[in-house]
Amino acid sequence: MSEKWATLRELLLPGLDGGHRARALERALRDAIRAGRIHGGTTLPSSRDLSGQLGLARGTVTTAYDQLVAEGYLVARRGAGTWVADGVAVGVDAVPPARRPRSGDALDLRPGLPSMAQFPxxxxxxxxxxxxxxxxxxxxxxxxxxxxxxxxxxxxxxxxxxxxxxxxxxxxxxxxxxxxxxxxxxxxxxxxxxxxxxxxxxxxxxxxxxxxxxxxxxxxxxxxxxxxxxxxxxxxxxxxxxxxxxxxxxxxxxxxxxxxxxxxxxxxxxxxxxxxxxxxxxxxxxxxxxxxxxxxxxxxxxxxxxxxxxxxxxxxxxxxxxxxxxxxxxxxxxxxxxxxxxxxxxxxxxxxxxxxGGYDRHLRRTTAIYRRRRDAMLAALPGWEPIGVAAGLHVVLRLPDAADDRDVAVRLASHGVLVTPLSEYAGTAPLFPGLVLGYARLTPDRLRTAAARFALI
The missing domain is CATH 3.40.640.10 (Type I PLP-dependent aspartate aminotransferase-like (Major domain))
Incomplete structure (x- = not known):
């Protein structure tokens, strides 16, 4: 058993006492991920390996994994295994999520990157x-x-x-x-x-x-x-x-x-x-x-x-x-x-x-592309106030004052939309709850699909 998976076993066993074992495993994994004790990007053992470590039926582990994939806490891909989703830790001990390739099904609105498909x-x-x-x-x-x-x-x-x-x-x-x-x-x-x-x-x-x-x-x-x-x-x-x-x-x-x-x-x-x-x-x-x-x-x-x-x-x-x-x-x-x-x-x-002049031409071309992507996303978003829309590669969506932007980000992840809470950038108390949305990497159609899922939370 690897040291990494032995540590995972120690994290999960205390939460499996009594009750419905599949739900107990779901809860133990979910709590560990939300608290940041299992970091974003961490590869999990196969259902067969984890069932052997925890003394559970393999179907129990499979059921727990499937549920947490549906909720956005885990990502699974045939041939690549199962790993912890980035950006879903909300506890005080959470660490910055690891960067790793995502499933093609995720609609990734996290900021900080241009469209690599536009590289000349x-x-x-x-x-x-x-x-x-x-x-x-x-x-x-x-x-x-x-x-x-x-x-x-x-x-x-x-x-x-x-x-x-x-x-x-x-x-x-x-x-x-x-x-x-x-x-x-x-x-x-x-x-x-x-x-x-x-x-x-x-x-x-x-x-x-x-x-x-x-x-x-x-x-x-x-x-x-x-x-x-x-x-x-x-x-x-x-x-x-x-x-x-x-x-x-x-x-x-x-x-x-x-x-x-x-x-x-x-x-x-x-x-x-x-x-x-x-x-x-x-x-x-x-x-x-x-x-x-x-x-x-x-x-x-x-x-x-x-x-x-x-x-x-x-x-x-x-x-x-x-x-x-x-x-x-x-x-x-x-x-x-x-x-x-x-x-x-x-x-x-x-x-x-x-x-x-190739750099100037590239900038003129990508500016037009990013403007169309921004406009498509803004037109499809719900009625929350967008901020900082006039420039750059991202916007901030201001949420209602009573909202918890980290919780909103987790709920969006459960619908396959990855965003970054504004509170992650705050050095002191945040000015207001919000979501930082990067639009450069997704086509207008995928941006509209992502915006439509905001109505589900």
Whole structure:
């Protein structure tokens, strides 16, 4: 018996005393999953193995598994086994769900990903071929830690044209995505004497986890309908803050112009650092794109960007822009010692995609696709209030004030619709109950099917 399944046996046996054994097993498994004692993505033993471990009839285990699959707690697929569904833990001890392939029957509205089906495979292959042909023999050695010079030059031009970022090629560092950029910055800030970093509340919880692992303490600062509360930030004791100014994650509003100016004044008065996470700035539907804050105060704003929302996370390419010498020096020192730079082959491909206009064409095409998907979902959803609909790849559905968004998410999962509760992003008490719904990965028909199931809960 494996150690993992022995632990499962110990978790379930105490709940099987007396009564109807199949229902007792259902209840014991359900309670363990909801409390987070059995994590999302955990593969369960076969019905034959578990019946032998627990001293039950195999039909009893099969009945329990079938019921929990119907309720959305488990996923079963012929030839692949049975495992615990992601995103259904609601207890205080629950851990973030593991990411793993889902059954094709699930309607996955969890946010954070573009449609991988829209990745421009032919254009990317052609760009990589041309980029590789253009690399000199010395450029096939260990890469420039800051990034391939050709890519940094193309990106500086692109970001100035599209996002009003003020940057020279030497101000850019190519990274393996936003989280590597944040980790390098966190290390630089800690070495500079920072111990606190302000984060938006709500925000991505993994961001705060990253800061803690880097020896910094994240300080939640409330967000309202105009974005980050700069007055609260001013009282936090922090001299660094991470903001999603163009499209707050997850609520979706843009930082109000008055708040932008107040935030820049705060940074100037305290010689503070603003980290601008511009994670999905390219996708705007009902309002024009806002210029990046970095162009308004390059000496106080560090700008982060990524291809994970526009092309695909698998590329592991992003960028960090800073004109502050000490930040750039610390970031480059950290990157040199951690990975010695990103792949020159990938960078050459992206540089060619930028140079040829292929990236712009891809963005125009996917913007139209995502707008149609958003519109299809909004038209089919029930009467709850959608928030943050003008941009990005997700919306927030505001639930009635008395609702428990985690419970709503569990009930939707029982109908085959996977969503993320807004409360999972809250650092303190959530502003209101809600669901964060990503629409980029599903076709309009599947989005309408998913929206129709909201009426069943």
């Amino acid at each position: 495979r032919s254009a990317w292959l052609a760009a990589c071929k041309a980029g590789l042909a253009g690399l000199s023999d010395p450029e096939l050695s260990y890469p420039d830690t800051a990034g391939l010079p050709a890519l940094r030059a193309e990106l500086a031009s692109y970001l100035g044209r599209v996002r009003a970022v003020w940057a020279r090629a030497d101000d850019l560092v190519i990274t393996h995505g936003t989280f590597e950029g944040l980790a390098l910055l966190a290390d630089a800030l800690r070495r500079r004497g920072h111990r606190l970093v302000a984060v938006e509340d709500p925000s991505n919880p993994e961001q705060s986890e990253l800061l803690r692992r880097q020896g910094l303490r994240p300080v939640p600062v409330l967000v309202d309908e105009h974005g980050l509360r700069v007055d609260v930030l001013a009282e936090s004791g922090c001299r660094a803050v991470i903001v999603t100014a163009a499209h707050q994650y997850p609520l979706g509003m843009a930082l109000h112009p008055d708040r932008r100016h107040a935030l820049l004044d705060w940074a100037r008065s305290r010689d503070a650092v603003i980290v601008e996470d511009d994670y999905d700035a390219e996708y705007r539907y009902d309002r024009p794109a806002l210029a990046a804050m970095q162009g308004m105060a390059p000496s106080h704003v560090v700008y982060l960007g990524t291809l994970s929302k526009t092309l695909a996370p698998a590329l592991r390419l992003g960028w960090l822009v800073t004109s502050v010498d000490w930040i750039r020096d610390e970031v480059l020192a950290g990157k040199r010692l951690s990975d010695r730079g990103c792949s020159s082959l990938q960078q050459a491909g992206f540089a060619e995609l930028l140079r040829s």
